[in-house]
Amino acid sequence: MGPGNEHNITVENITKSSILAEMVRxxxxxxxxxxxxIRASENNLDSQSIMNDVEDLSQQLDIWFEELPDHMMDTRENLTRYSEQGLGRLLVALYLGYYNYGQMLFYRFLHEDSRTFDSRTRYYANKCKYHASKLCEIVYASEEVPGCDAKYNMVGHVLMIASTIQIHTLLFEENEDIVAIARKRLEKNFCILTHLVSLWPTLDVCMDRLMTFHASCRESAETSFCMDQWMVQFLVEFAKPVSGKDPETQHKSSWSLSSMGIVH
Known part of the structure; x- marks a missing residue:
């Protein structure tokens, strides 16, 4: 083995160790x-306590992101470089985690933002939408950059959550340009999820959950995004089937874009 090869292996190992260390953090x-x-759904926490916890956790996420070195930032250039080292999938997994944790933390603000206007609520609701959009984009990038494809089943769950946030935009956003982008994302996500199910048949639960959620939105858009125990289970217990929030939404919709109001 020549000196050049030895150097490449050393750099690769250090880079891999760095990504794994960030995943642990x-x-x-x-x-x-x-x-x-879970605590917020099971206990009657006052709004100030909830906001304090959200601000603390949001700050932790921000600090984690801000402390990342430039070569580990979410850019197409970095993804390509990591892919060339055989580490593209690891970088994708890192950001799938980051964007998913953000959309889960801020998800509760979607409900309030659709009912009343409050600058703080709007700020966090927009952060939820931002994390969901970035999650979609990193999944799309993983399919476009060779050696970065994310075909494991957890991708189905986090992309399903991001898709429900696109549904929120379709229901409540007034800006037609933003609605059009959300509709395109939802359509693309549906195709990706369908493909993942063909690779991992157990992900049919994930598709059923998305369709059940959409059915719940059609029955009662005003309550579907409320962060109650049902919603916490929906977000966290990704391997379990879920029924609708109301008895009327127990039926299972077919897996089709047309059933979600999206037609090619």
């Missing part, structure tokens, strides 16, 4: 976010 924040969502 990020997972500590995820644990806190999950615990917060």
């Amino acid at each position: 990020l997972n500590r924040i995820l644990l806190q976010i999950n615990q917060f969502n």
Whole structure:
């Protein structure tokens, strides 16, 4: 083995170790976010307590992101470079985690933002939408950059959550340009999810959950995004089937874009 090859292996190992270390740091924040969502749904926490926890966790996510080195930022250039080292999928997984944790933390603000206007609520609702959009984009990029494809089943769950946020935009956004973007994302996500189901048949639960959620939105858009125990289970217990929030939404919709109001 020549000196050049030895150097490449050393750099690759250091880079891989760095990504794995960041994943460990990020997972500590995820644990806190999950615990917060469960605690907030099971206890009658006052709005100030909830806001304090959200601000603390949001700051932790921001600090984690701001401390990343430039070569680990979410750019197409970095993704291509990591892919050339055989580490593209790891970088994708890192950002799938980050964007998913963000959309889960801020998800609760979608409900209030669609009912009343409050600058703080709007700020966090927009952060939720931002994380969901970036999650979609990193999934799309993973399919376009060779050696970065994310074909494992957890992708189906986080993309399903991001898709429900696109549904929120379709229901409540007044800007037609933003609605059009959300509709395109939802259509593309549906195709990706369908493909993932063909690779991982157990992901049919994920598709059923998305269709059940959409059916719930059609029955009662005003309550579908409320962060209650049903919603926490929907976000966290990704491997379990879910029924509608109301008895009327127990039926299962077919897997089709037309059933979601999206037609080619």
